[in-house]
Amino acid sequence: MAGFFQKISFRIWLPFALTLSLMMLVVAFYYPREQEKLFRANKERELKELAKTVALGVELSLRADDFQGLKKTIDFVSGTSDFEFVAIIVEDSVTAKENVFISYPEKPQDEILNLNPDLYVYQKYPFRTADFVGNILISASKEKINELVFNLNKPVYIILPIILVVSLLLFFILARRISRPILQLTKTAKELEAENYAVVIPVTQQKDELGELSNAFASLRDSLVDQKERNMQLTLGLEDEIKLRTEDLQSTQQKLIEAQKVARIGHYEYFFSDGHWESSDVLDDIFGIEKNFKKDLNSWNGIVAPDYQVEMMSYFIDLVTNKKKFSRDYKIKRINDGEFRWVYGLGEFKYSESGIPYSLSGTIQDITDRKLIEEEVKRLSLVARHTSNCVIIADGQKKIQWVNDSLIQLTGYSFNEIVGQTPRMFQFEKTDPKTLAYISERLDDNLSVNTEILNRGKTGNEYWLELNIVPITDAHGGLSGYIAVETDITARKMADEELRKSQEALKKINETLEQKVLENTKKNLDLSKSIVEQEKLATIGEISAGIAHDLNTPLGAIKVGTESVHFTFEALLANNISKCSDAQLKRAIEIAKSRTVEIYVGGLQLMRERKETIAYLQATYGSERENLAQIAEMMVKCRILVQDTQIMDEVYKWDNPLDVLELINNIQIIGNLLDTIKTSVDKASKVVKDVRSFIKTETTVDRTRVNLHDNISTVLSIFNYELKRNINLVFAVDQNICIEGYDIKLFQLWSNLIKNAIESMEDYPNKNISVRSVLYDGKVDILVENTGPVIGPEIIEKIFKKFFTTKQGKNGTGLGLSIVKNVVDEHGAKIAVTSSEEVTTFKVTFNDPILLS
Amino acid sequence: MRRITIIIALVFSITAGGKLCAQVSMSGVTVIGNKIGFSSNTSKEIKQIFRGKYANWSTNSQVIIVLPASKSVSAEVVATSIYGNTVSGVQKYWLSLVFQGRANPPVFLDTDEEIITYVKKTPGAIGVVSVGAQNIPRNMVIGINN
Numbered sequence: 001m002a003g004f005f006q007k008i009s010f011r012i013w014l015p016f017a018l019t020l021s022l023m024m025l026v027v028a029f030y031y032p033r034e035q036e037k038l039f040r041a042n043k044e045r046e047l048k049e050l051a052k053t054v055a056l057g058v059e060l061s062l063r064a065d066d067f068q069g070l071k072k073t074i075d076f077v078s079g080t081s082d083f084e085f086v087a088i089i090v091e092d093s094v095t096a097k098e099n100v101f102i103s104y105p106e107k108p109q110d111e112i113l114n115l116n117p118d119l120y121v122y123q124k125y126p127f128r129t130a131d132f133v134g135n136i137l138i139s140a141s142k143e144k145i146n147e148l149v150f151n152l153n154k155p156v157y158i159i160l161p162i163i164l165v166v167s168l169l170l171f172f173i174l175a176r177r178i179s180r181p182i183l184q185l186t187k188t189a190k191e192l193e194a195e196n197y198a199v200v201i202p203v204t205q206q207k208d209e210l211g212e213l214s215n216a217f218a219s220l221r222d223s224l225v226d227q228k229e230r231n232m233q234l235t236l237g238l239e240d241e242i243k244l245r246t247e248d249l250q251s252t253q254q255k256l257i258e259a260q261k262v263a264r265i266g267h268y269e270y271f272f273s274d275g276h277w278e279s280s281d282v283l284d285d286i287f288g289i290e291k292n293f294k295k296d297l298n299s300w301n302g303i304v305a306p307d308y309q310v311e312m313m314s315y316f317i318d319l320v321t322n323k324k325k326f327s328r329d330y331k332i333k334r335i336n337d338g339e340f341r342w343v344y345g346l347g348e349f350k351y352s353e354s355g356i357p358y359s360l361s362g363t364i365q366d367i368t369d370r371k372l373i374e375e376e377v378k379r380l381s382l383v384a385r386h387t388s389n390c391v392i393i394a395d396g397q398k399k400i401q402w403v404n405d406s407l408i409q410l411t412g413y414s415f416n417e418i419v420g421q422t423p424r425m426f427q428f429e430k431t432d433p434k435t436l437a438y439i440s441e442r443l444d445d446n447l448s449v450n451t452e453i454l455n456r457g458k459t460g461n462e463y464w465l466e467l468n469i470v471p472i473t474d475a476h477g478g479l480s481g482y483i484a485v486e487t488d489i490t491a492r493k494m495a496d497e498e499l500r501k502s503q504e505a506l507k508k509i510n511e512t513l514e515q516k517v518l519e520n521t522k523k524n525l526d527l528s529k530s531i532v533e534q535e536k537l538a539t540i541g542e543i544s545a546g547i548a549h550d551l552n553t554p555l556g557a558i559k560v561g562t563e564s565v566h567f568t569f570e571a572l573l574a575n576n577i578s579k580c581s582d583a584q585l586k587r588a589i590e591i592a593k594s595r596t597v598e599i600y601v602g603g604l605q606l607m608r609e610r611k612e613t614i615a616y617l618q619a620t621y622g623s624e625r626e627n628l629a630q631i632a633e634m635m636v637k638c639r640i641l642v643q644d645t646q647i648m649d650e651v652y653k654w655d656n657p658l659d660v661l662e663l664i665n666n667i668q669i670i671g672n673l674l675d676t677i678k679t680s681v682d683k684a685s686k687v688v689k690d691v692r693s694f695i696k697t698e699t700t701v702d703r704t705r706v707n708l709h710d711n712i713s714t715v716l717s718i719f720n721y722e723l724k725r726n727i728n729l730v731f732a733v734d735q736n737i738c739i740e741g742y743d744i745k746l747f748q749l750w751s752n753l754i755k756n757a758i759e760s761m762e763d764y765p766n767k768n769i770s771v772r773s774v775l776y777d778g779k780v781d782i783l784v785e786n787t788g789p790v791i792g793p794e795i796i797e798k799i800f801k802k803f804f805t806t807k808q809g810k811n812g813t814g815l816g817l818s819i820v821k822n823v824v825d826e827h828g829a830k831i832a833v834t835s836s837e838e839v840t841t842f843k844v845t846f847n848d849p850i851l852l853s
Numbered sequence: 854m855r856r857i858t859i860i861i862a863l864v865f866s867i868t869a870g871g872k873l874c875a876q877v878s879m880s881g882v883t884v885i886g887n888k889i890g891f892s893s894n895t896s897k898e899i900k901q902i903f904r905g906k907y908a909n910w911s912t913n914s915q916v917i918i919v920l921p922a923s924k925s926v927s928a929e930v931v932a933t934s935i936y937g938n939t940v941s942g943v944q945k946y947w948l949s950l951v952f953q954g955r956a957n958p959p960v961f962l963d964t965d966e967e968i969i970t971y972v973k974k975t976p977g978a979i980g981v982v983s984v985g986a987q988n989i990p991r992n993m994v995i996g997i998n999n
Contacts, residue, residue, distance in 0.1 A: 058948065058952075061944070061947075061948055061951065061958075062944050062945075062948060065920075065922050065923055065944070065961035067947055067948070067951045067958030067959065067961075068958050068960075070948070070951050070952065070958065071951050071954070071957075071958050074951070074952060074954060075954075078954075088948075088952065101949070102948070102949045102952050102953060104952055104953045104954065105953075106953065130941075131941055132941075132945070
């Protein structure tokens with residue numbers, strides 16, 4: 001309702017309405033009054049005229065007997081609407097008193113003579129005849145007159161309100177019409193304000209102000225729509241960008257969290273004011289604490305491993321005093337399982353303006369796994385450092401980063417002189433350029449290298465090395481460096497040289513012999529024997545490099561083992577024995593003896609066993625013992641496992657289980673090392689024995705039962721070095737086959753066949769040798785196969801002839817296969833050669849094999 | 854003259870009615886009528902008729918009274934014999950009757966001849982003439998019984 005009165009249509013209408021109503025009121029009041037006044041005056045005049053007419057009628061009737069005229073007059077008068085009565089009043093000539101002569105309609109005289117002015121209006125008119133004088137009185141009813149007046153004004157009373165209402169209505173419609181465009185524009189403006197740009201604004205041709213306003217609105221709307229569109233685009237662009245950036249940010253954050261989880265890095269902040277600290281989820285996980293763990297100085301001290309607490313405290317004080325950054329490794333003890341973990345802490349202090357530290361924040365990373373690896377690396381580097389072989393570690397540019405003591409001793413250079421140089425520093429003019437080119441070629445292709453090379457030391461000492469270089473690749477297959485293991489083979493080389501010289505001499509003798517053979521007969525068996533011996537020597541010479549290597553390997557192991565025994569034994573004497581009672585000592589030795597220990601047990605197994613042990617101990621004895629986890633770890637190391645709880649309980653109940661366990665462990669380690677040393681010594685002995693049995697003379701050997709498997713495997717063990725280095729060997733001779741024969745001669749037979757096979761494949765990438773037996777029909781075939789070059793039929797024809805060689809100028813004597821033929825003949829056996837692209841086979845067929853049950 | 858008229862009137866009335874009528878006893882006047890439903894009546898009744906007692910005849914025709922004008926010679930005699938009043942009194946009598954609408958106004962004529970002629974032409978008219986009036990048709994004379 002209030003809104004209606006504030007509407008523009010109402011406000012246009014109101015003045016009109018007021019003006020009109022006022023006019024109407026004035027008319028309604030004024031016009032009937034005037035009308036009445038006029039009417040009453042007229043009425044008086046009319047009455048007077050009527051009175052006059054009646055008077056005239058009376059006079060005429062009396063003077064001229066015209067009663068017809070009188071009648072008409074009376075009829076006329078009495079016919080008027082408001083007529084009340086008419087009377088003839090006469091004056092008494094004597095008393096001058098008025099009397100009513102007659103009245104029509106008849107009324108009492110008193111009433112006529114004393115007319116009530118409230119009820120009547122009247123007029124008098126005199127008349128006079130000869131004997132009759134008086135007045136005519138005519139009267140009208142006031143009530144009737146009033147009625148007439150009212151009827152007269154009645155139309156005014158009816159019409160005026162109608163006119164008023166109709167006019168007001170018309171004005172109102174008009175006002176609505178005038179205000180409509182304004183309302184329309186107001187509504188439009190509101191729609192626009194509400195961003196409804198689809199609203200229709202009538203474009204008008206009207207030239208008045210409203211038309212202009214409407215058109216201005218339309219163009220304003222267009223401009224708004226345009227502006228809105230641009231804003232929308234801008235907003236959308238911004239939203240998209242914000243969305244993209246938010247996604248980027250979220251993904252970065254997610255990655256960071258993932259990275260922290262993977263790297264096991266957590267974040268912390270320590271506040272000096274109240275000693276409380278805050279930590280991230282990852283850190284809580286590292287510390288093994290729950291969300292509601294109370295984080296203050298006390299609880300922190302509970303997390304740091306007991307043996308690190310004092311050290312950490314002094315480190316902390318040093319940092320604060322000297323305003324340094326926190327950066328160090330230390331050990332913690334996890335709250336939930338008591339496990340000890342290595343962590344790496346980083347942190348920075350924040351200082352107030354007065355220089356007082358108020359917080360320390362940074363990261364803590366769980367580096368236990370890395371520490372385990374580091375320990376392993378330490379052990380490995382101990383091996384590398386102490387091996388008799390020379391070890392060089394170089395980077396991808398072949399610059400030397402590390403060498404071991406053996407190399408320093410061999411070359412005579414100091415560590416610092418070597419590091420940063422390339423191995424070129426050891427090479428000189430006598431070093432074979434082909435070998436160097438070969439090494440470069442292989443390494444460029446990321447392939448390992450096995451070769452021999454002549455180098456020179458600081459003092460000018462020349463030495464031969466057997467060189468084994470392995471490229472090291474990183475996780476992505478990229479080259480990260482090289483490891484070279486070098487064996488000093490100068491001695492072998494010297495022997496080779498001597499051998500070469502003797503072969504030369506032999507060749508000369510052969511030439512002479514040939515002459516003699518040609519001159520004399522081929523019946524000189526002594527000479528033949530001597531040649532066999534020579535061949536034997538040549539074989540020994542050729543295999544001596546392998547022998548040297550085979551001896552060197554166990555000797556290196558013996559050296560490392562002995563050093564470790566020494567080291568461990570010192571620890572045993574210095575730390576362990578003194579801390580244990582005699583009874584414990586005795587028991588420890590018993591326990592140590594009863595268990596087989598591996599020095600390095602793999603990570604996963606170790607962790608599982610450690611967890612099992614911790615679980616058992618906690619379940620059985622509770623968690624009070626603060627070094628429970630350490631004890632469990634040592635138990636696992638000593639191989640006291642949950643399968644053997646009796647000993648576990650016994651050890652755990654001692655006051656100083658850690659000392660006893662360490663004692664047990666060290667005894668076990670020593671035992672283990674001694675085993676290793678013994679095995680190595682056995683290996684070396686076997687090599688020596690093999691060589692010795694090979695060079696025994698056949699004359700003292702009788703024909704015996706020879707096990708073919710054992711016989712051939714002895715020969716293979718002599719060629720062990722070459723075979724193992726780069727040849728794929730298949731050895732499949734039945735262990736139960738024996739023959740009657742001369743084992744030494746058979747050695748010669750196999751060694752020649754195998755040596756030939758090895759040499760034939762020298763330049764071939766895929767080297768395969770197979771030695772196998774085939775048993776059938778009272779015979780046995782020994783097949784010696786290689787994947788070397790094809791032997792042509794013209795060569796096969798002559799292959800077993802004495803002095804026939806395809807290795808002219810390359811140490812070939814032409815005796816090997818003739819010896820083979822001789823041995824085969826001596827055993828009543830046969831030999832055949834077949835050769836194809838795939839395989840070359842020497843088949844030796846023995847009769848009457850003896851089978852062991 | 855007046856006497857002669859009355860006699861003639863009487864004679865005529867006898868002739869007209871085929872009966873012999875007695876002589877009017879109202880002195881000096883002769884009453885005449887045209888188709889008024891009766892040819893004779895009592896003087897009292899005649900006087901009543903002339904005083905405007907009836908508006909219509911028994912025949913339903915309107916009663917038209919014809920009197921001599923007040924300035925005519927027979928006015929006074931008629932006033933005396935019929936109304937028992939003066940001429941002026943008769944006038945006032947008729948003034949009051951007509952004023953109140955109680956009777957049709959009578960026709961006043963100046964001479965007897967005019968009255969006779971008027972009655973002759975007007976059915977329902979009743980008039981009065983002096984006794985001596987001439988040429989009164991016999992059938993118009995109304996006999997007066999005592």
